[in-house]
Amino acid sequence: MMFEYFPDNYPWSMAAVMAINSGAVLSEVDEALKPLKDIAGANDDAANEAWHKRWMMLGERSERLANEDDAAGRRISASAKYKRAAAYFMTAERMCKSDDPVRIETYKQMLDVFRKGVEREEGPVEWVEVPYKDTSLPALFYRADPGTVSGDGQPPCIIHFDGLDVMKEFLYLAGVARAYAARGISTLLIDHPGVGEALRLRDLKLFPETEVPAGAAVDYLEGRNDVDSDRIGMAGISLGGYYVPRAAGFEHRLKCAIAWGAINDYGKITRGRLEGTGTKLSVSHWEEHMNWVFGTNSAEEILEVVDRMNLAEAVPNIECPLLVVHGEGDR
Template identity: 45%
Template sequence: MYEYFPGNYRWSFAVHNTLRCGGQMGEIDRALRPLLEADSPSAADWGEAWAGAGDEQSRLGEADLARGFEISAGERFLRSSVYYIAAERQMPHGDRRSEIYQLSLETFQRGVKLAGLPWERVEIDSPDGILPAMFLPADGPGPHPTMIFFDGFDITKEIMSLTVRDSLKRRGISCLVVDSPGVGEPLRLRNVPSRPDYEVPAGAFIDYLETRDDVDPDRIGVMGISLGGYYAPRAAAFEPRIKCVVAWGAILDWGATWQKRWATRSTEVSVPLDQLMWVLQKDTMEEALERVKEWTLVDVLPRITQPALVMHGENDRQIPLDDAYKAFELISSTDKELKIFTLADGGAEHCHSDEPAGAINYVSDWAAEKLRS
């Protein structure tokens, strides 16, 4: 993986994530070069650098809008949202972080509207309260097959909508990109923690999709990226209405993974380690490490009988490749596939952020094969 910040995995990985959802290298370099040249840049410095990139694109978007260039302005606002969320994900908790998150939401919605994207914000009733999502429709009246797309540990529906964009749509599949317990708006605005029994929010999402005339209720799949590689398989194991499942980055025993991370104080994690306390809404790391033991798929994966795809990077430094092999072997489905993205072919890092295009197309082709047949 190219490291914009040599020796700093976390910040370099974040640069790749931003490129994946539409960031432009020149804009990024203009914002981050002062950090690269500074002696000891802090997390606060990081946040302000990215926020500056978001401010710049918002200002330029306003200039485009003043000239009547709505689509150009919309694309600017979408990139502004990407840069604001890149800032927020690494910043210290506090009012400034909350302010920047709000800016990311506002610029995203404005960008979607001005750019003419046919995406619909929806709010779904669940046992955890309202769960917001973006519905990315396939073309035509339908009913269409639909994939539910779960975020990971530190990402949001805005980031993932801009990652998948029209990849599924072009294959005749709609996508419901969700902020579920422990991520996005539920975590940031209402302090809703993650939960191990993710079949519960998954069930609420399916209940909602079944009310839509443009969704085929007999062709609903689920996929999840990063920690979503726990959420999606857990949901599929206990929710029979799910017809296929993708772990976009394998998870086997997330609790065991966290014990190792904390013991070594790993720096090869995409956000600061104390995010675990926030996601689980625990006051101490000891409490969080005890709670996270419940996030294991060892006894769950054998329950999966639907078509299943596990994708993993050969050089994933956050989740060991061996976990992907073990997870795949435990799945009971007779229609299952393990796709390893290698160093030679690209996309070998965690969730293929180093070269994402191949993975995005691969998962979209696989979903089309399973849901449109």
């Protein structure tokens, strides 16, 4: 079960938990959110503007303190505060409408402090570009801990896709890559079309054939000399539960697939949500967000896309092991 800070606003409650999972301080979260209790149920434009302001307050304060630490040469302390600021800016941005200029401004602030925080860690991470069609996809490559790699060869690597509304920086801050690295596995955290930087700064829209960006990621990893190209797998969270099995059904170079959330028919799920009878919404302006992600202009156009997002064709073609993980109380 998920803790719901706002019993009358599921998207806000989910975002608050995500922030805590990515490094927010609980007392600071309470400080920011307590004044919003009375307006949470409305979940209208005014409420979401207030949400943005409260999280920006936390992010700007954490960034200011990080700057002070950085100027004093306190690298480790600065790193922690920059990353915390990234979590706060990320959460502020989450409930903005796509056409609101403040959304991209906030996102760029997040990217800036996130990079500062990670660079000061001096960890095994690289910012990389994965060639894709006539452009590229932004990604983070996190190397496996050398002391945990089995055998004499190079470590395996997991390509990690996002969900509908998260991004590679969230996965990093939540510790996903670090957990794989401790087990001898490198990770490619990638913003594929429809999410993160690929959507916000490159206008790349989501489409059902996820084997296309997955194949581009495999191509990229096969060109690295620090990855075992015969041991490349793929994982995805939330809507990644569709992305990954779909890709595995058609990209047979993948040696394993992990669906962190079971999604067999996204069209059925989306119809229920549009009708108000389905699972809970993950962001406040959900239909508007869906149009942004898919490059559509109406509920009818959204359905035209998501009706193609089912696994009936892909699953019979999967040749690698597939692990499906799903929460009993998932909503």
